Amino acid sequence: MNNPIPYGRQHITEEDIAAVAEVLRGPMLTQGPSIGAFEKAFADYIGAPYAVAVSNGTAALHLCAMALGVGPGTRVITTPITFSASANCVRYCGGEVFFADIDPDTVLLDVNAVRRLIEAHPRGYFSGIIPVDFAGYPVDMVAFRALADEHGLWLLEDSCHSPGGSFEATDGKTHRCGDASLADLAIFSFHPVKHIACGEGGMITAGTEALYNHLMRLRTHGITNKPGDFTPPYDGEPERGGWYMQLQELGYNYRLTDMQAALGLSQLQRADAMLARRREIAARYDAAFAQTPVQTIVPPANVGHAYHLYVIQTDNRKGLYDYLRTKNIFAQVHYIPVHTMPYYQQQGNQPGDYPLAERYYSRCLSLPMYPTLTDDEQQYVINEVLAFVGR
Numbered sequence: 001m002n003n004p005i006p007y008g009r010q011h012i013t014e015e016d017i018a019a020v021a022e023v024l025r026g027p028m029l030t031q032g033p034s035i036g037a038f039e040k041a042f043a044d045y046i047g048a049p050y051a052v053a054v055s056n057g058t059a060a061l062h063l064c065a066m067a068l069g070v071g072p073g074t075r076v077i078t079t080p081i082t083f084s085a086s087a088n089c090v091r092y093c094g095g096e097v098f099f100a101d102i103d104p105d106t107v108l109l110d111v112n113a114v115r116r117l118i119e120a121h122p123r124g125y126f127s128g129i130i131p132v133d134f135a136g137y138p139v140d141m142v143a144f145r146a147l148a149d150e151h152g153l154w155l156l157e158d159s160c161h162s163p164g165g166s167f168e169a170t171d172g173k174t175h176r177c178g179d180a181s182l183a184d185l186a187i188f189s190f191h192p193v194k195h196i197a198c199g200e201g202g203m204i205t206a207g208t209e210a211l212y213n214h215l216m217r218l219r220t221h222g223i224t225n226k227p228g229d230f231t232p233p234y235d236g237e238p239e240r241g242g243w244y245m246q247l248q249e250l251g252y253n254y255r256l257t258d259m260q261a262a263l264g265l266s267q268l269q270r271a272d273a274m275l276a277r278r279r280e281i282a283a284r285y286d287a288a289f290a291q292t293p294v295q296t297i298v299p300p301a302n303v304g305h306a307y308h309l310y311v312i313q314t315d316n317r318k319g320l321y322d323y324l325r326t327k328n329i330f331a332q333v334h335y336i337p338v339h340t341m342p343y344y345q346q347q348g349n350q351p352g353d354y355p356l357a358e359r360y361y362s363r364c365l366s367l368p369m370y371p372t373l374t375d376d377e378q379q380y381v382i383n384e385v386l387a388f389v390g391r
């Protein structure tokens with residue numbers, strides 16, 4: 001293969017380009033009609049009551065941490081196997097990040113490890129949990145909700161990897177990733193390697209109108225111009241003009257542009273087809289590696305994996321990574337455990353703290369996984385992986 005094969009890549013069609021161009025020809029480049037339309041369509045797709053579009057997934061996490069009341073002294077638990085933003089949002093608000101180990105079968109935050117951590121401390125010590133649908137494998141939010149309710153904690157689901165993912169719980173109900181039915185809030189990213197590309201972009205899904213209204217205000221500096229939301233006591237202006245608005249708390253400018261929303265909305269029309277293609281690619285990898293030393297994660301039948309990533313585990317990971325690069329295949333590693341990052345070591349963590357996460361990291365490799373990967377390209381990737389591990 002002459003063309004480099006990355007681990008992930010966006011797919012832009014002529015329809016996407018036309019949608020963006022239409023916004024550019026119109027009067028509103030930011031906060032125009034595409035924002036609300038994208039929010040509504042995304043909420044419908046995910047099955048969430050409310051959605052708030054923001055400038056990126058990290059901004060989404062930051063606003064959620066604010067809306068959930070994270071501040072100095074707030075303690076929050078998350079997984080070491082995630083993009084660092086899942087943890088950083090707590091630090092932005094001055095809170096403290098705690099980690100718990102993963103379940104090696106799913107590579108997701110282990111609800112039993114979280115329970116042990118919580119129960120080793122007095123009641124009220126922790127405030128919330130941030131589980132992550134890592135690689136697109138849905139977190140068992142039923143189990144996390146039960147644990148959170150027992151201890152009075154909130155849940156923020158990082159669903160960046162899992163739009164369209166779902167699982168059937170033991171109660172027979174199907175839960176969609178990030179639908180904010182079990183989590184208080186959930187977030188998504190529209191970075192080009194994710195399922196839906198906006199360039200930069202993010203979305204928060206919320207289960208209640210109160211959280212939705214708060215997040216809408218935080219997204220725009222903490223300003224409201226809705227008369228019904230103005231806070232008394234009001235002084236100074238007996239007759240408010242149409243210009244009147246209130247800065248009610250310190251927020252940010254985390255708005256998405258209308259061009260980005262139009263691109264996201266256009267991409268969303270193909271979400272089901274693109275997810276189906278990701279699952280097809282995963283099934284082919286599963287079959288190809290089944291009787292080989294290449295370790296894969298094949299979810300049980302009740303799990304609707306969204307396959308942001310297709311991760312294999314192998315003993316000579318560095319060797320395989322380097323070998324694939326010589327073959328123009330750019331596999332990637334997700335993730336270096338967050339607690340081993342120098343910044344989080346400064347916060348009191350150290351290598352060795354979460355041995356299952358660290359062992360997973362030492363063996364993991366994400367193979368090319370994106371809807372436009374061709375069958376020939378995938379076969380080439382499979383052949384090269386097997387050629388390397390077979391020698």
Ligand SMILES: *Cc1c(COP(=O)(O)O)cnc(C)c1O
Pocket residue numbers: 056057058059082083085086132158160161188189190191200201202
């Ligand atoms: C991509 C990602 C984020 C951050 O999203 P950005 O849009 O890049 O800011 C957060 N969490 C996870 C798990 C991600 O994969």
